[in-house]
Amino acid sequence: MGELRTVQQNDIIKNATKVISDEIEAIQELTSRLDDNFIRACETILNCKGRVIIAGMGKSGHIGHKIAATLASTGTPSFFVHPSEALHGDIGMITAQDIVITISNSGGTDELITLCSVIKRQGTFIIAMTGKTDSVLAKLAHCHINVGVSKEACPHNLAPTSSTTATLVMGDAIAVSLLKARAFTPEDFARSHPAGRLGKRLSIMVSDLMHSGEDMPKAAPELTLQDAILIMTGKQLGATLVVDADNKLRSVFTDGDLRRAFESGADLKQLKLIDVIQEGCHRITESSLAMQALVMMQEHTITVLPVVDENDAPVGIIHMHDLLKAGIV
Known part of the structure; x- marks a missing residue:
């Protein structure tokens, strides 16, 4: 495969720069979403006697896996449940003492809507992270966090790009806010990271x-x-x-x-x-x-x-x- 012509190389850099700029803009929009709902979500998680369970389909599910891992490693017991698997038996993992965070940009994901309808009846607290405040999931949830973006970085405004980045950042905002509220220390962090160089640096005396x-x-x-x-x-x-x-x-x-x-x-x-x-x-x-x-x-x-x-x-x-x-x- 031959080298790209100079004009094509310039286009690649130009397009990449545009993507990064668009996603930075999407992240900056999140600061206006840090309202009473965000506070309520954090306070409810802090008082949770069970676990925090993240659920999402497709790309939102991939982001959910990362948010669950970040929460778990920073003092908030958490794991990911696939909505489809939940509807075929894994819903038994979820108790009334748990908190479920559902992730869906559209807020209309069928599997999540069904899941929330079931667990809401058993008293499980639901936090919805969606891009639409008037969506079905937003209305089903006890607490809604708006992670909507004005546009995707995808030139066709189709592929989840800015929206998934914004959701990931909001998840980090929740995790770090909880970390600070719990006065989570480097020593606490080391207990959940015993392997690798990071764990060794924080645990070996x-x-x-x-x-x-x-x-x-x-x-x-x-x-x-x-x-x-x-x-x-x-x-x-x-x-x-x-x-x-x-x-x-x-x-x-x-x-x-x-x-x-x-x-x-x-x-x-x-x-x-x-x-x-x-x-x-x-x-x-x-x-x-x-x-x-x-x-x-x-x-x-x-x-x-x-x-x-x-x-x-x-x-x-x-x-x-x-x-x-x-x-x-």
């Missing part, structure tokens, strides 16, 4: 990765550099913690300190740690997130970090390599 006990290199300030080298090489971390007689962390002796001692021509058998260490060092607690250790190492350009308890006594050491292996970096 320093205590999970640090070298402790016999694996922790530790030396007294009076130790010679020669003996300190043996400890460093034995633990293979490129550093050793320097701890005073009261078991308080005093400093960290690293391979960089050792290199500088070599360059000075000092006698490693005679020179002691106290003669070369830099007093004081950065440290972290074992209850901190491993991600916090990474940030600290990057900010201070270091590769090892002592781990201390509330009395500033060393309980471990963590290396940048540990963070790499765990997928934190």
